[in-house]
Amino acid sequence: KQEVTQIPAALSVPEGENLVLNCSFTDSAIYNLQWFRQDPGKGLTSLLLIQSSQREQTSGRLNASLDKSSGRSTLYIAASQPGDSATYLCAVLQSGGGADGLTFGKGTHLIIQP
Amino acid sequence: DAGITQSPRHKVTETGTPVTLRCHQTENHRYMYWYRQDPGHGLRLIHYSYGVKDTDKGEVSDGYSVSRSKTEDFLLTLESATSSQTSVYFCAISESGGPSTDTQYFGPGTRLTVL
Numbered sequence: 001k002q003e004v005t006q007i008p009a010a011l012s013v014p015e016g017e018n019l020v021l022n023c024s025f026t027d028s029a030i031y032n033l034q035w036f037r038q039d040p041g042k043g044l045t046s047l048l049l050i051q052s053s054q055r056e057q058t059s060g061r062l063n064a065s066l067d068k069s070s071g072r073s074t075l076y077i078a079a080s081q082p083g084d085s086a087t088y089l090c091a092v093l094q095s096g097g098g099a100d101g102l103t104f105g106k107g108t109h110l111i112i113q114p
Numbered sequence: 115d116a117g118i119t120q121s122p123r124h125k126v127t128e129t130g131t132p133v134t135l136r137c138h139q140t141e142n143h144r145y146m147y148w149y150r151q152d153p154g155h156g157l158r159l160i161h162y163s164y165g166v167k168d169t170d171k172g173e174v175s176d177g178y179s180v181s182r183s184k185t186e187d188f189l190l191t192l193e194s195a196t197s198s199q200t201s202v203y204f205c206a207i208s209e210s211g212g213p214s215t216d217t218q219y220f221g222p223g224t225r226l227t228v229l
Contacts, residue, residue: 034217043204044157044220089157101147101159101172101206102218 002027006090006105014113015082021075021108023090028068034102035064035075036089044089048075052095080112117141118221120205126227133192135224137205139185145208146188147218148172148180150201157204163188195228202226 003026013019023033032051036044048057048064050073056065063076077084087109091102117140127133137146148160149172159172161180169180177199179191192199205221 036220043222044206046217046219049217091157101149101162102157103159104157106154106156 002030002092002094002103004090004092004103004105006088006108008108009106010109010111012111012113013080015080017080018076018078019080019110021077021088021090021110023073023075023105025071025073025092025103027094028071029095030068031093031095033064033066033073034091034093035062035073036091038087038089038107047088082112082114085110085112118205118207118219120203120221120224122224123222124225126229127195128229129196130194133195133226133228135190135203135205135226137188137190137221139188139207141207141209141219142185143207143209143219144185145210146182147206147208148178148188148190149204149206150174150199151204151223152201160190160203192226195226197228200226200228 005024007022030052032049034049035047037047038044048059050057050066052068061078066073087107089107091104119138121136145164147162149157151157158174160174160178161172163169163182181189203224206218208218209216
């Protein structure tokens, strides 16, 4: 059974710092890995999707990497801003079956101090 | 934002009563999913659909049933609600559901409390 772990569970940093969020998964047979953002009381917003054949994806100040063989992904946030405060979720889509849905980590709760 | 709405957004009910949650999409996407989100567990898949009348179970399907009679609507039913089903329920959609660049788009969620 696929398991996704996110470290750290919570992180608080001053505004302007660069930071890295970590995600690991136990089964490398995945179609893709996705990073989401969730604001309190809200739904999930997709940030980046990395296909299994790709190594990284970039969107603005965000860069996500994928090392499928080692079961790891990182989300790099450059020049953090208070508006980046949210919970960040990592999820993988398992291969080898039907559309079985995403397997999620429990998230990293990020606070950017003004 | 993807056109996904969930209704109701909040519901309080009593143990033993039936509850139906609705997910409606305007994107004409083939795949639809129901997840629940609980502290300490993250999001977990309940059921999913890969077309009209085509559904399958997810990781935590016990106590839930689903139906999809139209492309745009996916219903989640708790036949006899229990306190363990108190949770936030999210609907999601995707175009292909498989090995592609398609992401899943999530609705705003329904907060269900079973007393």
